[in-house]
Amino acid sequence: MGVATQPKRVVVTGGAGFIGVHSVEALLETGAEVLVVDDLRHASYRPLPAGAELAVADIAEEPARAAIEAWRPAAILHLAAQGGVNRSWREPAEDAHINVLGTVSVLTAAMAAGCRRVVVASSGGALYGAAKRLPTPEDEPTQPRSPYGTAKLCIEHYLGLFTRTGSLDALALRYGNVYGPGQDGTGEAGVVAISSHRLLAGKAPVIRGDGSQTRDFTYVGDIVAANVLGLASTVTGALNIGTGRETAIGDLVHRLLVIAGFGGEAEREPLPTGEVARSALDNALAGERLGWRPHVSLDDGLARTLESFRGQV
Numbered sequence: 087m088g089v090a091t092q093p094k095r096v097v098v099t100g101g102a103g104f105i106g107v108h109s110v111e112a113l114l115e116t117g118a119e120v121l122v123v124d125d126l127r128h129a130s131y132r133p134l135p136a137g138a139e140l141a142v143a144d145i146a147e148e149p150a151r152a153a154i155e156a157w158r159p160a161a162i163l164h165l166a167a168q169g170g171v172n173r174s175w176r177e178p179a180e181d182a183h184i185n186v187l188g189t190v191s192v193l194t195a196a197m198a199a200g201c202r203r204v205v206v207a208s209s210g211g212a213l214y215g216a217a218k219r220l221p222t223p224e225d226e227p228t229q230p231r232s233p234y235g236t237a238k239l240c241i242e243h244y245l246g247l248f249t250r251t252g253s254l255d256a257l258a259l260r261y262g263n264v265y266g267p268g269q270d271g272t273g274e275a276g277v278v279a280i281s282s283h284r285l286l287a288g289k290a291p292v293i294r295g296d297g298s299q300t301r302d303f304t305y306v307g308d309i310v311a312a313n314v315l316g317l318a319s320t321v322t323g324a325l326n327i328g329t330g331r332e333t334a335i336g337d338l339v340h341r342l343l344v345i346a347g348f349g350g351e352a353e354r355e356p357l358p359t360g361e362v363a364r365s366a367l368d369n370a371l372a373g374e375r376l377g378w379r380p381h382v383s384l385d386d387g388l389a390r391t392l393e394s395f396r397g398q399v
């Protein structure tokens with residue numbers, strides 16, 4: 087299974103974000119020392135745990151590189167990104183600046199610090215595009231349908247390059263659609279968080295298109311478990327981290343309406359450019375290589391998420 091040991095000093099870029107804060111909490115629980123590198127432009131409302139150090143810096147700039155090098159991590163979990171698919175269409179150069187150049191800069195800092203182990207957040211939904219096989223295995227041809235997905239693919243090529251040429255042992259984790267407590271419900275990405283916020287504010291949720299498009303909704307706790315296992319392993323390449331199940335957006339919103347006890351119907355909006363029609367990730371390889379599998383059911387995860395947002399709205 088390629089299991090090494092849990093690294094004792096870990097840099098988490100984007101550690102103040104949604105998946106970041108959960109990951110930092112889990113890493114501190116393993117006994118690791120954690121340095122978060124994040125410029126806080128999209129920090130979660132959930133605070134960073136007190137045990138983590140913080141370097142406020144843009145990953146694409148020199149101070150972030152210097153902070154990583156000086157701290158000499160044993161491993162890096164690279165989560166910092168421009169994560170909005172729609173925004174990547176509006177500002178593709180800015181998306182590439184953060185996601186491609188920022189990542190290359192983080193990888194360069196890892197190599198300069200003598201840190202070989204790097205685990206990077208990639209995206210199954212954004213990479214496979216109109217996949218022929220569902221659930222989609224890792225060897226499906228990649229056909230991104232957005233600048234964001236193209237940047238994630240480019241990142242994976244850099245990880246492959248630096249791993250092949252012997253400088254890094256890098257692993258890309260291709261997440262499904264991650265949801266859970268701490269996600270921003272005020273932006274334009276993250277249908278569970280946005281719908282939950284609207285419901286708790288007494289407003290109807292919004293469905294883009296006819297709601298038949300499917301996604302692989304994966305609870306953040308399961309994603310974090312994959313991050314922790316990935317950091318402790320020597321596995322390289324790319325692994326899908328998803329449930330393997332397709333859920334239509336219309337069905338998801340309906341489940342939220344029921345859990346929230348909301349009487350009305352969802353509102354409708356046009357489908358944005360490049361929207362993927364169907365997505366579900368085959369997670370067999372992650373089971374084989376990391377011993378990972380998802381544990382939280384959709385209804386349980388949605389209930390936990392909605393509950394966590396009460397008091398935030």
Ligand SMILES: NC(=O)c1ccc[n+]([C@@H]2O[C@H](COP(=O)([O-])OP(=O)(O)OC[C@H]3O[C@@H](n4cnc5c(N)ncnc54)[C@H](O)[C@@H]3O)[C@@H](O)[C@H]2O)c1
Nearest residue numbers: 100102103104105124125126127128144145166167207264
């Ligand atoms: N949430 C999902 O459904 C999902 C799905 C697939 C992949 N991912 C990937 O997982 C990672 C984490 O996603 P998230 O949902 O926690 O996003 P998030 O926006 O909540 O967190 C990202 C964090 O990175 C920081 N950041 C952004 N740009 C930065 C920069 N230039 N320099 C320093 N810090 C910067 C933000 O301040 C934020 O704290 C991202 O790489 C994202 O692409 C997320």
